Amino acid sequence: MSEMKSLAKDTAIYGLSSIIGKFLNYLLVPLYTYALARTADYGIVTNIYAWTALLLVILTYGMETGFFRFANREDYDPKTVYKTAFLTLLCSSALFTMLVVVFHQPIAEILGYPDHSEFVEMMFATVAIDAFACIPFAYLRYQKRPIAFAALKLLFVLLNIGFNVLFLVVLHKTDVYYVFLSNILATVIQTVCLLPMTMPKGGQFSAQVLREMLRYSLPLLVLGVAGIMNQTLDRILFPYLYTGADAQAQLGIYGACFKVAMVMMMFTQAFRYAYEPFVFAKHKDRQSVEAYADAMKYYIIFSYLILLGVIFYLDIFRYIVSSAYWEGLKIVPVVLWTYVFQGVYFNLSFWYKLTDETKWGAYFSLIGLVITLVLQIVGVPLIGYWASCGSSLICYFVIMLLSYFIGQKKAPIPYDLKSIGGYTALTIGLLAVYYAIRIYYVSNMWVLMAIGTVLLLIYLLVLTKKDFPLSGLPVVGKYFRN
Secondary structure (H helix, E strand, C coil): CHHHHHHHHHHHHHHHHHHHHHHHHHCHHHHHHHHCCCHHHHHHHHHHHHHHHHHHHHHHCCHHHHHHHHHCCCCCCHHHHHHHHHHHHHHHHHHHHHHHHHHHHHHHHHHCCCCCHHHHHHHHHHHHHHHHHHHHHHHHHHCCCHHHHHHHHHHHHHHHHHHHHHHHHHCCCCCCHHHHHHHHHHHHHHHHHHHHHCCCCCCCCCHHHHHHHHHHHHHHHHHHHHHHHHHHHHHHHHHHHCCCCCHHHHHHHHHHHHHHCHHHHHHHHHHHHHHHHHHHHHCCCCCHHHHHHHHHHHHHHHHHHHHHHHHHCHHHHHHHCCHHHHHHHHHHHHHHHHHHHHHHHHHHCHHHHHCCCCHHHHHHHHHHHHHHHHHHHHHHHHHCHHHHHHHHHHHHHHHHHHHHHHHHHHCCCCCCHHHHHHHHHHHHHHHHHHHHHHHHCCCCHHHHHHHHHHHHHHHHHHHHHHCCCHHHCCCHHHHCCC
């Protein structure tokens, strides 16, 4: 239980940068949907950010996870591991930036923006800086400096929002160019602030350590590329697959409504920041499998809570985006379930990282990529962005199951399937009641939200009775009985 309290504490601190940051970034969604002239403009933003997400994985080539793995091994010097990773990422990111500067026009033509090569140049340079910065940020996590980590992440968010407001609102520069300009300015300033506290001190660059890290990390590159493509391929391929004349406009609607469901991703990301170093550190403890099982259980419990909250109050969340985008809000429940499966898959994935069988992660991701690719190629021309979100849901559901069953044979962990199954049944039951009332009996949004509140309280009541007694809360716990 003390291990779970430590994990919860780290999750809360690391999540400050993620949850508050992503919440503040929510403010950019209405800003973009109201300030940019067309839904197609937001489609451009959605498409280019999807490309940069893919490039970020390629340019880090699994070194972040590799750093945690080798820095926690007793037979390696953590300072040498860090310096080796730091200098390697610095060189590869600098090389990529030079290539982008030289070939930005041909790249822009391939991506479909021949008249706006500056979009590509700015965002690809930005992603190179982010790729390099991932190792210094990982070092902050390794040193258990969550406050510095959170402060720097929030600095970027505040700068990005500030520049966007300056350009789009104050100066009335409503061109997409200024969205990307804001991003690169914020990234550069954040990196300048990050480096003084994370410059390598001691240790040395080691070609042998680099070879060992690459041997471990490169399979993760395949895993990462396939994994991120499972997340972003819908937004990358959509303009090429959609047969209508308004492909960018439909992509803009899809991208904006995807943001509404992002609260689930906030929780997943916050959990990941604390969980990854926690797992590798606790691998030395033979009892750690019990902690992993508890972590999975509580992840699922609170994921369902967030899912129910967003669905029951979707009539409020829809105001995050302009009414021009509301036609896409029906995909939000699908996206939320996708995030749940994605988070469970991430937690399951540690069995092959801890046993150094990272090839399995590559297998799962490649299977998911095939599922995603086939369903989108077949479905997008027929049903548009419904195929995009549906393919992601099916992809993560399948690879989640594969990872669980194979993992239980390779490195069994005693997950509390009875409790997990009970909360799953409860969540589905509450959703069934809500949608039955919404479809057949009630249309008033306020009445529906009141009903949703009652259903949410039922879930919370079960949660507090079974697994999260209020008496265990700090300060106020003394006012509740066990």
